[in-house]
Amino acid sequence: MSDTGMDRIASKMPSFIRRSDPAVVTAFACIIILLLVGSIYSRSFLSPEYLLQQLKVASFLGVIATGMMLVILLGQIDLSVPWSVAAGAMMACAAAAYGPMGVFLAIPFGIFCGVMIGVVNGIGVAYLRIPSMIITLATNAVAQGLMVVYTGGFSPQDSATGAMRYLATGFAIPGVPNAVLIWAVIGAAMVFALTRTTFGRAVYGIGNRERAAYLSGIDTRRVVMIAFAVSGGLSAFGGVLLAGYASKAAQSMGDAYLLPAIAAVVLGGTSILGGRGSYLGTVAGVILITLLQSILSVMQMPEAGRQIIYGVVIVAMLLLYGRAPASR
Amino acid sequence: MDGAVPLFRMEGVSKRYGGVRALEKAELSVMPGRIHAILGENGAGKSTLIKIMAGVVAPDEGTMTMQGRAVTFSSPAAANDAGIVCIFQELSLIPELSVADNIIISNPPTRFGMIDRRAQRRLAEAALARAGASDIHPSALVKDLPLSRRQMVEIAKALARKPRILILDEATSALTAADVAKVFAVLKRLREEGLALLYISHRMHEIAELADECTVFRNGRNVATYAAGTKTDNEVVELMIGREYSHIFPPKTPLPSSDRPAVLECRNLGWTDRLNDISFSVRAGEVVGLGGLDGQGQRELLLACFGVLRGLTGQMLVDGKPVALGSPADAKADKVGMALIPEDRKTEGLMLPMTVRENLSFAALDRLSRGGIVDRNAEQAMIDDMIKLLAIKTAGLDIPVGALSGGNQQKVVIAKWLMRQPRIILLNDPTRGIDVGTKQEIYQLLRKLADAGAAIVFYSTDYDELVGCCDRVLVLYDGAVKRELVGPEITEHALIASALNIQDDNAGMKQGAHA
Numbered sequence: 091m092s093d094t095g096m097d098r099i100a101s102k103m104p105s106f107i108r109r110s111d112p113a114v115v116t117a118f119a120c121i122i123i124l125l126l127v128g129s130i131y132s133r134s135f136l137s138p139e140y141l142l143q144q145l146k147v148a149s150f151l152g153v154i155a156t157g158m159m160l161v162i163l164l165g166q167i168d169l170s171v172p173w174s175v176a177a178g179a180m181m182a183c184a185a186a187a188y189g190p191m192g193v194f195l196a197i198p199f200g201i202f203c204g205v206m207i208g209v210v211n212g213i214g215v216a217y218l219r220i221p222s223m224i225i226t227l228a229t230n231a232v233a234q235g236l237m238v239v240y241t242g243g244f245s246p247q248d249s250a251t252g253a254m255r256y257l258a259t260g261f262a263i264p265g266v267p268n269a270v271l272i273w274a275v276i277g278a279a280m281v282f283a284l285t286r287t288t289f290g291r292a293v294y295g296i297g298n299r300e301r302a303a304y305l306s307g308i309d310t311r312r313v314v315m316i317a318f319a320v321s322g323g324l325s326a327f328g329g330v331l332l333a334g335y336a337s338k339a340a341q342s343m344g345d346a347y348l349l350p351a352i353a354a355v356v357l358g359g360t361s362i363l364g365g366r367g368s369y370l371g372t373v374a375g376v377i378l379i380t381l382l383q384s385i386l387s388v389m390q391m392p393e394a395g396r397q398i399i400y401g402v403v404i405v406a407m408l409l410l411y412g413r414a415p416a417s418r
Numbered sequence: 419m420d421g422a423v424p425l426f427r428m429e430g431v432s433k434r435y436g437g438v439r440a441l442e443k444a445e446l447s448v449m450p451g452r453i454h455a456i457l458g459e460n461g462a463g464k465s466t467l468i469k470i471m472a473g474v475v476a477p478d479e480g481t482m483t484m485q486g487r488a489v490t491f492s493s494p495a496a497a498n499d500a501g502i503v504c505i506f507q508e509l510s511l512i513p514e515l516s517v518a519d520n521i522i523i524s525n526p527p528t529r530f531g532m533i534d535r536r537a538q539r540r541l542a543e544a545a546l547a548r549a550g551a552s553d554i555h556p557s558a559l560v561k562d563l564p565l566s567r568r569q570m571v572e573i574a575k576a577l578a579r580k581p582r583i584l585i586l587d588e589a590t591s592a593l594t595a596a597d598v599a600k601v602f603a604v605l606k607r608l609r610e611e612g613l614a615l616l617y618i619s620h621r622m623h624e625i626a627e628l629a630d631e632c633t634v635f636r637n638g639r640n641v642a643t644y645a646a647g648t649k650t651d652n653e654v655v656e657l658m659i660g661r662e663y664s665h666i667f668p669p670k671t672p673l674p675s676s677d678r679p680a681v682l683e684c685r686n687l688g689w690t691d692r693l694n695d696i697s698f699s700v701r702a703g704e705v706v707g708l709g710g711l712d713g714q715g716q717r718e719l720l721l722a723c724f725g726v727l728r729g730l731t732g733q734m735l736v737d738g739k740p741v742a743l744g745s746p747a748d749a750k751a752d753k754v755g756m757a758l759i760p761e762d763r764k765t766e767g768l769m770l771p772m773t774v775r776e777n778l779s780f781a782a783l784d785r786l787s788r789g790g791i792v793d794r795n796a797e798q799a800m801i802d803d804m805i806k807l808l809a810i811k812t813a814g815l816d817i818p819v820g821a822l823s824g825g826n827q828q829k830v831v832i833a834k835w836l837m838r839q840p841r842i843i844l845l846n847d848p849t850r851g852i853d854v855g856t857k858q859e860i861y862q863l864l865r866k867l868a869d870a871g872a873a874i875v876f877y878s879t880d881y882d883e884l885v886g887c888c889d890r891v892l893v894l895y896d897g898a899v900k901r902e903l904v905g906p907e908i909t910e911h912a913l914i915a916s917a918l919n920i921q922d923d924n925a926g927m928k929q930g931a932h933a
Contacts (some may be wrong), residue, residue, distance in 0.1 A: 287790045288783040295780055298769035305726070305758060305766050306781040306834070307750035365771060 111367075113359025117374035120407065124381045132388050142267065148380035149273035150258075150335070151350055152373070154328040156280050157208075157321030158351040159372045163284075164314060165297045165364025166215060166222035168321045170207055171351055173233035175344030178204045178326025179333035180237055183248040196251045197330055204326020205319050207233055212318035216311035222318075237341075246339055254334030269331060276324070281369045293317060297364030350379045353404045423486065425450045425614045426471075426502070426583055431480030432638075433466050440466040442638040443480070448583060453605065453615040455625045455646070458635035458658055462853075464618055467635070468585050471616075472504040473497030498524075501582030505572050505589045513561035518542035520560055521575045541578060549574035550600040564713035566593050573601065577608075584608065585616040588851055590624060594712040594879065595914055602628060621880065622651050634658055655854060666858055667886030668865045671703070678702060679738060681873040682756075682842050684723065687732035692718045694897040696732075700842070700873040705864060707888030707908075708877040710917045715897035716877045717761060720844045723875070724758040725749040736842070750781065750838060757781075757840035759831055759848050763824075767831035770820035774812050775801060777819045777830055782837040804833040809859065825856030832860070836867075843867060844875045849883060861887055881913045893917055 128135040154171060161168045182200030185192040207229055214225030240246075260268045284290035292313045295303040304310045328347065333339045358375030360367025382403060386396045424447040433441040441463045448454055458464050469475045471482075473491030482489050484500055491497040494504075511520045518539050527537040542556040551570035560568060569589060576584060586605075590598050605615055605628060619625055625632065629646040634657045642657050649657075680699035687696040693715050700706045708716040721727050723734065725743030734741055736754050743749045749756040760766035768777050779786055779797050786797045801815065808829045812822055819830055828848060835843070845864075849857045864887055868874050878884050884891050891908050893901040893916040901916040 286792055286794075288787045288792060289790060291776060291780065291783055291792065294772060294776070295769050298771055299765060302760075302766050302769050303780070305724075305746050305760050307746040308780075309745070309747050365769070 111359040111371060113357075114368065114371040114374055117358055117371060117378055121374065121378050121381060124378065124385060128381070128385045128388060131385070135385075135388065142265075142270075144380055144384055145377075146267040146269050147384070148376050149267070149269040150328050150332055151347060151354060151380060152273040152376045153276055153331065154325050154347050155351045155354040155372055155376050156276055156369075157324030159355045159358075159360055159367065159369065160280070160293065160317045161222070161321045162352070162355050162360055162362060163293050163297045163364055163367060164317055165300070166314070166318075167226065167352070168208075168211065168318065168325075169223060169226040169348065170211060170230035170233065170322065171325050171348045172342075172344035173230045173237060174204045174207050174322050174325035175329035175332065175347055176339065176341065177207065177233050177237055178329030179339035179343060180241065180246055180329075181326075182254060182330045183246055183250055183333055183339045184240070186251045187248045193251045193253075197253060197257075197327075200330040200333075201323050201326050204329070205323040207326070208319040208322020209315065211322065212315035215318060216314035241341070244341075249338045250333045250336075254330055255337065256334070258331045258334030269335075272331070277369060277373065284369060289313065289316070294365055297361075297366070299365075349404075350383075354379045357404070357407055424448055426482070426484055428471070428482045429480060431467075431470060431477045431482070433470065433475065433477050439638050441470070441477070444635075444638070444640055446633060446640065448614045448616060449631075450582075450614050451609055451612045452630040453609055453617055453628050455629035455632040456616060456618045456635065457625065457632055457654060462635040462658070463638040464635055465587070466638075468504060468506075468587055468616070468618065471497065471502055471583075471585060473502070495524075498579055501580075502585065503576045503579045503581035503583070504585040504587065505576045506587050511560045511568055511571060511575070514559065516557045516559055517546070517554055517563075517571050518556035520571060521545050521556075521578050523575070524579065542574070545574040545578040546571075548577050548604070550604040566597050566712040569593055570597060570601070573604070581613065583614045583616065585618075587618045590619060590621065595881070595917065596711060598624070621882075622654065623882075626651075658854060666854075666861070668862045670705075670889060671865070671869055680735075681737060682723070682875075683735040683738070685733040685735070687719070687722060687730065687734070689718060689722055689727050689730050692897050693722060696894075696897075696899055698892055698899060698902075700875055702841070702871045702873050703868050704890065705868050705874045705876055705888050707884040707891035708875065708894060709881070709884050709891045709903075709913050710894040710900070712879055714894040716894050717846060718897075719894070720758060720846050720875065720877060723749075723842075723844055724756060750840070755838070755841035757835035757838060757843050759835060759843070759845040761846040761850075763827050763831050768819050768827060771818050773816045774810075774819050774822070774830060775815040778804060778815075778834050779837065781834045785838065800837055804837055807836070808833050808863065825852040828852050828856065828860070832863070840872065842873045842875075846877050847879055848876075849878065849880065857883075881910050884908065884913060885910055 125136065134140050154175065158168055158171065178200040181203040182196045185196040185199040210229050211222070211226050214220040214229075215222045218225075257268050257272060262268050262271060284293065292303065292308050292310070295306070295308060296310050296313060300310055325344070325347075329339070329344060332343055336343075354375035355367070355372050356362050356375070357378055358367065358371025358373070360371060382400065386399060391399065426446075426448040428444065428446050431441060431444045432439070444463065444467060446467070456464050456467065466475065470477050473494045473496050476490075476492075489500060491500065491502075497504075512523070515523070518541075521542040522538045527534045527541065529537070539556050543552070546552050546554055546556065549570055551567070551574060554563070554567055554570060560571060563571065573586075573589065590601060593601060602624075605617075609615060617625070617628060626646070631643065631645050632654070633643045634641050634654065636658060678701045681702050683699040685697050687693055696715075696719060698706070708719065710716060718727065722730050723743075725745050725748050734743065736756075741748075741754060743754065743756075746758070748754065749758070764770060769780070775797070778801050779792075782800070783792060786793055786800065804810070805812070810822075810829045810833065811826050819827060822830065832848065849860055861883070864874055864876065876884075876888060878887075885908050888908060889905065891903045891913065892899045893903065893913065895917070903912055903916070
């Protein structure tokens with residue numbers, strides 16, 4: 091891919107993308123290249139049904155990456171995603187086994203469990219000053235242990251409620267999967283929170299220079315706490331949707347979402363050091379990752395090769411972004 | 419060497435950053451055995467000039483010669499090899515390493531491929547002694563030293579590189595009077611040894627004391643070079659700013675009568691061993707200065723008042739009522755109404771990559787929002803007011819605040835707090851490293867705020883400022899208030915005498931101490 095080719099592609103983008111971060115433009119350019127490459131292998135790759143299916147798959151990652159982005163903007167990381175996802179899914183399914191009231195409360199209860207994991211992360215990072223990489227890894231392990239105790243190490247027998255299945259696979263608007271709608275709503279809320287609220291300003295401020303934010307009289311600990319709670323809640327909600335999609339929860343269902351969530355956020359131009367990044371970039375990153383996974387499976391690559399290529403491509407893309415002029 | 423042959427000469431040197439001309443056909447000759455002062459407002463081109471000499475940036479055009487031979491520096495290391503060493507305004511020390519490690523960092527002595535620690539320590543001790551700072555222990559960690567001591571280490575580090583031309587960029591701005599005296603003695607000795615020194619400072623009396631010749635820069639051009647002492651301070655200031663200054667400091671308003679109630683009162687404040695039984699009060703309309711040598715607890719006192727320090731003993735009262743401030747968020751709340759202009763605008767005052775707009779409204783967001791949602795019209799209106807009030811020069815509200823000049827950045831830090839209309843304003847050395855014009859605007863602003871009823875506590879390392887701005891000065895020594903100077907008692911003489919904790923009648927040595 092030559093530079094001029096990239097420029098030409100970039101210049102055909104809508105102006106609102108062109109005006110934004112070069113990383114976001116690059117991500118969208120890569121999406122188009124992936125679509126072109128994919129269409130070589132399979133005609134159906136560019137069909138509307140297939141693309142809509144991809145968007146639906148992407149929305150699960152999108153919901154999870156939304157929370158991850160918030161935490162990364164603070165200059166922190168949330169490694170408890172795998173078992174926050176699983177805990178959300180399992181607890182929602184478990185609640186469904188307790189009669190009609192349980193069915194009714196299944197989704198809120200699943201999200202609540204994720205929020206609790208996030209609150210523990212938040213207390214650890216904000217009040218106890220434990221590095222987020224450590225505390226979130228620890229809560230992930232604890233959550234895993236609790237879930238294993240609860241399920242006895244097997245996939246739980248309880249199945250997802252009708253509401254969960256409807257959210258993940260239904261169509262409230264004909265032609266638009268509900269999962270995509272949910273991602274759109276959560277994304278819009280996040281864009282609003284980041285750009286129009288005091289909370290969003292505080293997140294960017296803390297990510298850029300926590301001490302300056304603190305000395306400006308921002309309650310930095312509360313903001314960090316809320317961000318982790320939101321991240322945990324959204325991970326769990328992603329798990330609830332995934333359980334609805336597969337009709338039940340599974341032991342390692344969240345494992346496949348940690349690296350993609352981080353990669354999607356960073357590929358979308360959000361600085362891993364915090365303080366800089368836009369939600370549009372995260373959207374691009376999520377779609378990019380999803381398409382990449384899809385192409386690798388369309389190419390009928392064996393699992394081992396798929397993992398290798400997947401990892402190499404992510405590193406290559408991050409290097410590509412490293413070339414972009416640093417604004418700080 | 420023939421005295422008429424300059425050691426270093428630059429001719430017709432220009433440098434542009436984008437559309438901005440930082441330096442325009444600059445000329446400079448540096449003689450060995452002389453101290454050459456460079457003067458000019460911030461943004462006049464001094465920093466660019468130094469960066470070119472030190473090999474940090476390459477000039478767009480022009481020539482440089484060392485002893486008649488043309489030179490180009492591709493990197494700071496190349497300039498070092500040619501004998502040009504620079505002490506920059508921002509400290510370049512690594513806090514986690516020891517003093518000796520820092521001094522010898524670029525070229526440590528080795529034995530069998532490993533750093534020879536004993537040789538390193540010897541070299542470091544020699545360099546520290548040469549810098550007149552042999553009281554600093556070579557194995558102390560840099561992070562444990564106060565700012566002024568770190569600056570001495572910085573000078574020792576430069577000397578360890580065996581320079582022929584030593585450039586000091588605002589190297590004394592963080593130093594106490596006692597340290598400045600030591601540094602000056604060192605610089606004078608180096609001059610006798612035949613080094614050429616290039617000295618950049620905003621402090622006029624330092625230049626008068628030290629320089630042999632001076633070059634004034636304005637808007638990227640060197641506008642005048644003259645032998646030191648041939649122009650009055652006023653003439654020099656006019657050269658620098660191109661307009662006339664009659665009074666640097668605004669007139670003080672008569673003190674409010676003593677029975678006016680105190681807005682802020684501290685009783686027996688203590689914190690670890692850094693603050694010791696400090697009691698004072700500030701009334702509305704009063705500017706109270708904090709004086710003394712650097713690192714005597716002034717910064718801690720301001721942080722303590724602002725609710726930053728944990729484990730504070732004693733009592734604080736606002737409007738006569740006891741308050742417990744657990745964080746800056748408590749201190750800025752409406753019933754207290756406190757603001758702190760912190761020491762370091764780049765790490766404590768601003769989020770440099772964020773926009774001017776976001777920085778300006780950051781501390782006042784709670785007032786500019788409803789239900790957590792920012793009211794953008796209210797925000798815009800208030801920002802416009804502040805830009806006008808402080809005459810902040812910026813190319814737009816949506817550019818990173820880091821792109822502004824130092825003086826304008828400092829104005830943004832002050833403006834972001836004025837957006838809250840604070841009743842108690844604490845300032846921690848707000849004029850450090852900014853140009854004369856902006857300094858004067860800040861002095862006038864302080865007086866205006868005080869006249870409007872604010873209670874102001876003002877720490878400065880520059881005694882002139884304390885004399886010119888303050889109604890009262892508390893002189894701190896070793897974490898305690900040693901003396902309170904009121905009104906006409908505030909003189910440079912008295913400040914220095916009490917800062918050194920000596921009796922007034924012994925203070926006849928004032929000239930010597932200040933030199």
